[in-house]
Amino acid sequence: MRSTSRTEAFPAHTPAASQIFTTVLSHGPLTRSEIAARTRLSAAAVTKAVRPLIEAGYLLEDVDEDARQPSLGRPANPVLVDGGRALFIGVKMTGDELIAVLTDLCCRIRVARHVPLTTHDPKAVLASTAALVQELLTEADGFGVRVQGLGIAVSGDVDRAAGVVRYSPFLEWRDVPLAELAAMTTGLPVTVDNDVRALTVAEQWFGAGVGLSDFAVVTVGAGIGCGLVVHGQVVSGAHGVAGEIGHVAIDPAGPLCHCGNRGCVEAIAADSAIVGKVREVTGVQVADAAAALDLAHEGDPGAREVYARAGEAIGRGIATVANLLGPERVIISGEGLAAYDLFAEQIRDAFAAAAFGSAARCDVQTRPLPFEEWARGAAATAIQSFIRSDTY
Amino acid sequence: MRSTSRTEAFPAHTPAASQIFTTVLSHGPLTRSEIAARTRLSAAAVTKAVRPLIEAGYLLEDVDEDARQPSLGRPANPVLVDGGRALFIGVKMTGDELIAVLTDLCCRIRVARHVPLTTHDPKAVLASTAALVQELLTEADGFGVRVQGLGIAVSGDVDRAAGVVRYSPFLEWRDVPLAELAAMTTGLPVTVDNDVRALTVAEQWFGAGVGLSDFAVVTVGAGIGCGLVVHGQVVSGAHGVAGEIGHVAIDPAGPLCHCGNRGCVEAIAADSAIVGKVREVTGVQVADAAAALDLAHEGDPGAREVYARAGEAIGRGIATVANLLGPERVIISGEGLAAYDLFAEQIRDAFAAAAFGSAARCDVQTRPLPFEEWARGAAATAIQSFIRSDTY
DNA sequence: GTCCCTTATTTTCTGCTGTCAATGAAAGAA
DNA sequence: TTCTTTCATTGACAGCAGAAAATAAGGGAC
Incomplete structure (x- = not known):
């Protein structure tokens, strides 16, 4: 920070x-x-x-x-x-847009904004961010309370302590000292963290993870991510990467994943994998995840089968997490939850079948994820930094 | 305790x-x-x-x-x-024998003993344990130093804080208040813990995990187990079960596991799985793991292939742990390591292939596991309890 | 050999946190 | 009105750990 x-x-x-x-x-x-x-x-x-x-x-x-x-x-x-008493700003950076929220100290969203991103150049992204933050600062003036911090969530390998984005595939960034840069342009204390971990922090402090010392957050959407809380702390891993449930391989005969392996959860259940498979199975050239979803909702058996497979993959991935860590609860969230009715049963069945012994006692919940939620997670990290700033 | x-x-x-x-x-x-x-x-x-x-x-x-x-x-x-300055006793209970060690405060083994078990009846097992402990107490008198604690390691679901064996498949025990019972019969402070966790404690304090805040211990043998240390603490899971790497399913088309699933690591790489598969592939009715190992060491291609498969399964299991937790190191140990030359390469290759991004930077080591090592782990838990008794 | 320099350890003092036990406050019950 | 109950506060106190200064124990320069 x-x-x-x-x-x-x-x-x-x-x-x-x-x-x-x-x-x-x-x-x-x-x-x-x-x-x-x-x-x-x-x-x-x-x-x-x-x-x-x-x-x-x-x-x-x-x-x-x-x-x-x-x-x-x-x-x-x-x-x-x-x-x-205090306001915070959270920004989620994706490859093609910035989502920003103004929240209060209890992480309740007061204002939400988003702007498209046309380039990945750090300078340009930073300028857009600064402009967006400025807008929200102006909004904040209306509340008569200062904004005490800015949280930024980025997917990929992020070193929160150093405030550096080590590697972000979607933004094509390497070793960008984002916290320092954003602090200079906005004048706010900045916390940078991985997006899934930020979401996990929000759940831990303000969501379904409150009071739990061991739980997991699984996000389903463009990718499959996982944030872990063990012993009451978010897991970052020795090398800054953890919770890569998307690249847990569950089937050596499965489809090829962009990581080079076969049968990763992400290669079966991520949006792009589903779209690809739906096209292959049904022959319908669905444009995107929403179109694939529509097709399945219309009752197309091929498409429904694809979603069923995805649900099974997710369930097995969650069971793996449960077997290894024995969390008290797993919270499933993400944009992909729009298809929840299509794979809920498969997730539960696959989880129940693959969870070993007491691991099956883990409570598997779903939580809808409004689009601002990622940005709210970023704000949660800012709140966390603010509260701990003197102590830790 | x-x-x-x-x-x-x-x-x-x-x-x-x-x-x-x-x-x-x-x-x-x-x-x-x-x-x-x-x-x-x-x-x-x-x-x-x-x-x-x-x-x-x-x-x-x-x-x-x-x-x-x-x-x-x-x-x-x-x-x-x-x-x-102080001595401790560690006992590992298996389905068919008791292994006990007398260690010093630095967990160096002074004396080791083992006796067969003929029954699983808690009372009888307890009596055998008490006799064995008494023997070691007598030995300890020779050192002129008191024994300050007894650690007992049992496989299965063990609640260390309560000192209760919730469920042990090999001993066929359910809810046995072992710590209390053993304390009564031996007069020593007793710590009861899961065997793999006990081994992990030994590694954390006296072995290859010293100084690391995140690492994993994987044991290969009759079963495939895993002890995890995250944030410097051994993971026990919300329901007392964690580290079940043996039942991570890596191949839906794999062999049936006793847990009911297909393609668990344990169904491919545990001793009994290897013996069964070697018999099936080679037609040789090998008696046990040692015989299967001999056959492979003699160069039998079928047997060697079975070990290669096992190595691949273990490597994939370890990669899963690495992807989810990002540990700094993974320590592979266990009786099954006798076959290390037969599957080391496959473990490394499978790990390298399936580990995602920075997770591959995890240091994978092997450590031979003398037969008293499990009991030494039990002693390590006793040492831990002794040192922390007043503070925690 | 003496003095000085460097590093390690100890001493003394001080601040601060959290506990203990007693006290005050605010209700309902007798 | 007075007692009882529960919640909150106060002030004394113990103990931990940090800071700074003092002391210890060598080597090297002269």
């Missing part, structure tokens, strides 16, 4: 304060005793850590008299995060 | 002391400044934490004048762990 001017520091200087704030952020309004129980701190520590956060305006005492349950003893006094 | 009498507490009451001791334990003799650098503590903190450990006899000042490098300034004063 690179920091410049105009942003303030988050007043959680101790591990306890940081932990408490994160707990309240994820688990909604909590009384001080509930916080103490969850964080395993003493009530006194909570009181002391909460005060400066309230004084700084990041936490609010919830004085909602109506919602109070009549009960014995002194009424509890819940605190919650004032989402409006 | 259950604790009774006759054992002392480890005098590392602070996280810093615990971390320092573990660092010295794993990284051999270190000077105080090296310790400070590694642990990122101040030199002052190291001095203060080291003193009580030296006073208690767990650390020694290394006064080896000869080994001292002539250099400028005050000579450094390395400290090292006094392995002889």
Whole structure:
């Protein structure tokens, strides 16, 4: 993360304060005793850590008299995060567009924008980004609150700590020091991370991964990606790459993948693989994933079979993750979920069949993924950096 | 872990002391400044934490004048762990024998024993274990040092925290509170863990995993197992099961596995799978894995082909782990390594082909596995519990 | 041999975090 | 009104770890 001017520091200087704030952020309004129980701190520590956060305006005492349950003893006094206290911008860079959102501290989207990208040249992309960020900063002025950070999500090999995009196939970038560059052009502290990991952070703090120490996010769409949380931390891998479920090979006799192997999950279930296979099987020259989907929804048996195969591949991939890591939950998401009705059953069946023993007890969920969600993940990484900036 | 009498507490009451001791334990003799650098503590903190450990006899000042490098300034004063300060017993329970070792604090084996098991009845197994432990306790008396803990490794689903064997297929046990039972019969603090995880702990603290925050141990033999370390911690999975690389399915057209699926790594590369396939291919009714290995070593092309297939399966399984977790290193071990010359090349080739991008940078090593090694892993878990007993 | 330089270790002091135990606050119940 | 219950706060305190300065232990220059 690179920091410049105009942003303030988050007043959680101790591990306890940081932990408490994160707990309240994820688990909604909590009384001080509930916080103490969850964080395993003493009530006194909570009181002391909460005060400066309230004084700084990041936490609010919830004085909602109506919602109070009549009960014995002194009424509890819940605190919650004032989402409006700070704003963040998240940008998702794809090969052909930029998606940006303005979110509050609770990662609720306030404004969303997207612009097409006509070139992959880092300078030009950076200029477009700066313009888009500027637009959102102007919007933010309307809320009267400062934007405290910018998160950027890029697919590929990204080194978050260094703020460098090591290699991005879609953008054709190598070793671009994006955080530094974007910090210079926007004047904001910048966090750069891999797109799937960013989405995973959003789920971990604000989504279906709240409170879980081990879960996985699987995204289905143009590619098949996977974000992993183990021991409560997002897995980045020793070499910056992890969660490559798309290139888990499940069938040596399967179709050739662009990575050179046969039978990768991505070679069977990614959008382009499905489109190709639908064309081959049905003879209909469907233009894109949406057209292929329409054909299947119209009842074309060949197309439906292709989706069934894709579902099976995804289910087997998820089972592999479950067998190796034993997560508590797997969250399936992504644009490809539009076809969920066509392969849900196959995913579940293949998962159930291939998951070994207790691994099958893993809860497999699906979550629709609005198009701004990737950008929201980027914003979540910015929020994370903001909250931890002093502590870690 | 259950604790009774006759054992002392480890005098590392602070996280810093615990971390320092573990660092010295794993990284051999270190000077105080090296310790400070590694642990990122101040030199002052190291001095203060080291003193009580030296006073208690767990650390020694290394006064080896000869080994001292002539250099400028005050000579450094390395400290090292006094392995002889405490003894531990590790027991590996298999379906047909008990293997036990007496180790010192540095997990060096002092004495090893094994006895056959004739029944799986928990009471009888426990009695045999108690007798074996008693034998080693007698041996330990000869060293004049107390045994401070007992570690037991069992294959299957084991809840270390609760000390309960949830399910062990080979022993046909369900929900056996082994730690409690063994603590009662032996009078020692007992740690029970899954066998592969125990081996992984041994590698993490005393083997090829020292200093790595992300690595995997893959065992090849009667089964194919995998222990994972992510973020410096052994992965147990939300439901107590993780690392089931043996049931990662790599070929839907592969042989049927006892788990009901086709093409599991274990159905191709486990001892019994290899023996079965060698019989089928060569027509020779080899009696066991050793006989199959002999046949292949004699040059029988059919048998060699079976081993090549097994190597390929293992390599693909490892690549799957690497793709998902991006470990820094994979350590291949196990009794099956006797055939290493027959499938090493295939493992490497299959791994290299199926590993995606940076995941291929993962260092794949092999380590011979003496038969007492499983029991040593159990002892390592006991050492871990002993050192952490007060702190965690 | 003495002095100086360098590096390692220890000492002393200090700040700060989180716990403990006692106290205050706000309700319903007797 | 007073008691009980539960939640929250306060102030004293213990303990950890860091900073800076002091001390230790060599080698080398003179």
